[in-house]
Amino acid sequence: xxxxxxxxxxxxxxxxxxxxxxxxxxxxxxxxxxxxxxxxxxxxxxxxxxxxxxxxxxxxxxxxxxxxxxxxxxxxxxxxxxxxxxxxxxxxxxxxxxxxxxxxxxxxxxxxxxxxxxxxxxxxxxxxxxxxxxxxxxxxxxxxxxxxxxxxxxxxxxxxxxxxxxxxxxxxxxxxxxxxxxxxxxxxxxxxxxxxxxxxxxxxxxxxxxxxxxxxxxxxxxxxxxxxxxxxxxxxxxxxxxxxxxxxxxxxxxxxxxxxxxxxxxxxxxxxxxxxxxxxxxxxxxxxxxxxxxxxxxxxxxxxxxxxxxxxxxxxxxxxxxxxxxxxxxxxxx
Amino acid sequence: xxxxxxxxxxxxxxxxxxxxxxxxxxxxxxxxxxxxxxxxxxxxxxxxxxxxxxxxxxxxxxxxxxxxxxxxxxxxxxxxxxxxxxxxxxxxxxxxxxxxxxxxxxxxxxxxxxxxxxxxxxxxxxxxxxxxxxxxxxxxxxxxxxxxxxxxxxxxxxxxxxxxxxxxxxxxxxxxxxxxxxxxxxxxxxxxxxxxxxxxxxxxxxxxxxxxxxxxxxxxxxxxxxxxxxxxxxxxxxxxxxxxxxxxxxxxxxxxxxxx
Numbered sequence: 001x002x003x004x005x006x007x008x009x010x011x012x013x014x015x016x017x018x019x020x021x022x023x024x025x026x027x028x029x030x031x032x033x034x035x036x037x038x039x040x041x042x043x044x045x046x047x048x049x050x051x052x053x054x055x056x057x058x059x060x061x062x063x064x065x066x067x068x069x070x071x072x073x074x075x076x077x078x079x080x081x082x083x084x085x086x087x088x089x090x091x092x093x094x095x096x097x098x099x100x101x102x103x104x105x106x107x108x109x110x111x112x113x114x115x116x117x118x119x120x121x122x123x124x125x126x127x128x129x130x131x132x133x134x135x136x137x138x139x140x141x142x143x144x145x146x147x148x149x150x151x152x153x154x155x156x157x158x159x160x161x162x163x164x165x166x167x168x169x170x171x172x173x174x175x176x177x178x179x180x181x182x183x184x185x186x187x188x189x190x191x192x193x194x195x196x197x198x199x200x201x202x203x204x205x206x207x208x209x210x211x212x213x214x215x216x217x218x219x220x221x222x223x224x225x226x227x228x229x230x231x232x233x234x235x236x237x238x239x240x241x242x243x244x245x246x247x248x249x250x251x252x253x254x255x256x257x258x259x260x261x262x263x264x265x266x267x268x269x270x271x272x273x274x275x276x277x278x279x280x281x282x283x284x285x286x287x288x289x290x291x292x293x294x295x296x297x298x299x300x301x302x303x304x305x306x307x308x309x310x311x312x313x314x315x316x317x318x319x320x321x322x323x324x325x326x327x328x329x330x331x332x333x334x
Numbered sequence: 335x336x337x338x339x340x341x342x343x344x345x346x347x348x349x350x351x352x353x354x355x356x357x358x359x360x361x362x363x364x365x366x367x368x369x370x371x372x373x374x375x376x377x378x379x380x381x382x383x384x385x386x387x388x389x390x391x392x393x394x395x396x397x398x399x400x401x402x403x404x405x406x407x408x409x410x411x412x413x414x415x416x417x418x419x420x421x422x423x424x425x426x427x428x429x430x431x432x433x434x435x436x437x438x439x440x441x442x443x444x445x446x447x448x449x450x451x452x453x454x455x456x457x458x459x460x461x462x463x464x465x466x467x468x469x470x471x472x473x474x475x476x477x478x479x480x481x482x483x484x485x486x487x488x489x490x491x492x493x494x495x496x497x498x499x500x501x502x503x504x505x506x507x508x509x510x511x512x513x514x515x516x517x518x519x520x521x522x523x524x525x526x527x528x529x530x531x532x533x534x535x536x537x538x539x540x541x542x543x544x545x546x547x548x549x550x551x552x553x554x555x556x557x558x559x560x561x562x563x564x565x566x567x568x569x570x571x572x573x574x575x576x577x578x579x580x581x582x583x584x585x586x587x588x589x590x591x592x593x594x
Contacts, residue, residue, distance in 0.1 A: 013585060068586055071422050071427050071432070072582065073433060073584075073586060074434060074585070074586055075581075075582050075584075092432065093436070093437075095435075096433060096434055097435045105428060108430055108433075110347060112354045112355075113347065113350055113351055113354070117347060118347075121347045122343075124339060124435055125340060
């Protein structure tokens with residue numbers, strides 16, 4: 001079953017143009033100039049119920065604008081969208097009963113109150129009865145490990161603790177779908193891990209669909225089964241995360257340490273030497289062109305190996321490469 | 335009914351937030367009462383020299399202040415964002431309200447409580463009590479006058495601030511409108527000529543908040559309750575219509591926000 005259907009969604013913002021300086025400011029007062037910025041361009045995609053979909057892109061790519069149109073916050077300039085069967089900008093209130101939203105830069109918890117008070121208020125907003133609200137709070141405090149945080153004013157929580165409470169609050173009314181806009185922004189590694197674990201658990205146990213925007217490839221790797229990469233308001237890549245890795249993670253990074261000194265003129269055909277140290281080398285090679293056996297045989301022939309590490313390049317690099325190639329390419333799942 | 339339960343929960347949360355800083359809250363309440371009292375001293379000194387102005391006595395001025403202060407205080411305490419709606423719109427802070435399943439204008443207005451509003455309410459009720467119009471009939475008329483006053487204060491400022499959807503930042507314009515409607519609501523319209531009265535009954539509806547309701551409490555005629563009820567209805571309708579038309583133009587924003 002489809003939970004999100006988007007067809008040719010388009011959003012244009014009109015922004016004021018003004019040259020630098022006071023003179024330009026005065027001129028702009030009498031003769032303002034505007035230009036149109038296409039934040040989202042003819043975007044079309046689908047998301048299945050219970051799916052974990054990553055919506056990845058650099059700053060200004062149109063991720064947040066898309067999420068805001070899908071929640072009914074913004075009206076599109078053109079195109080159609082249905083979320084859980086509702087047209088978001090026409091049936092915003094009805095839709096809001098079935099979805100949860102988390103905006104990393106827009107907390108919904110009341111800053112001066114303990115999180116439990118916002119949870120209780122949300123119970124009223126979502127028209128849950130008091131017993132149901134309490135039961136749900138108990139479940140979420142256990143799932144998100146926030147029992148000790150609930151009675152502390154939100155302003156006194158760390159960013160990571162607060163985000164755990166934010167995501168828990170968005171799930172209070174048992175939504176079928178949550179839209180997370182940069183939920184891990186500014187978080188340290190441990191806090192990110194906590195949030196990812198909890199989201200994964202809610203997806204597995206309650207079947208909640210997750211549409212996640214982020215520019216952190218770690219979120220994508222840890223959570224999502226499928227990814228849509230957008231840049232300049234357009235889809236530049238759409239596929240399973242496993243396919244993304246298979247197709248684009250073809251190069252390997254190798255770090256070697258030797259018992260003896262490494263020859264200064266270390267060289268191997270088809271291999272890029274990134275760094276040569278006194279006792280070690282760092283290499284990169286493409287497995288499509290150079291076999292792993294050949295590289296290993298050569299490395300062993302140079303001297304006695306003390307240590308060797310073979311790894312994939314970070315997913316960020318792969319995605320950055322897709323961004324760079326974006327204008328000339330429109331890769332879609334086949 | 336569901337929206338009323340929601341409003342009660344929202345006001346409760348506002349009160350809880352205010353209680354986090356009890357001393358600041360109490361200080362605001364007390365200073366607002368003192369401020370209103372000091373402002374009214376002008377009329378005490380005036381009526382010490384003159385018995386009446388255009389038929390209005392010191393007691394009538396107490397009634398006028400009572401109605402205007404209670405209406406303002408009620409609006410400020412229970413619907414505090416009616417003075418800062420333009421900022422909420424231009425800073426993209428409507429996102430929070432739009433992502434929740436409640437009427438967005440009602441939600442945003444009731445999400446802020448101005449503590450000093452409670453000082454206005456206490457002062458206003460006190461002023462009404464000592465004005466000499468405290469009868470069962472007078473209390474009912476006072477309540478109706480305050481209710482329509484709250485509607486008109488909120489609606490008028492919502493209309494002006496909703497212009498932010500089209501004009502961008504109207505914070506300064508809103509401040510001027512706020513000062514104008516509040517200042518003129520504290521004067522009897524009998525002091526002004528016909529064209530000024532017309533302005534105060536329509537473009538800046540200050541007379542519909544202070545003077546006309548006070549006349550309604552002073553002596554019952556059909557004209558004054560009809561005027562204030564029709565005024566409240568028309569301004570409320572305009573406010574809701576203009577705000578919702580503007581929502582289509584809402585552009586959100588990327589500023590980092592917190593909900594207090």
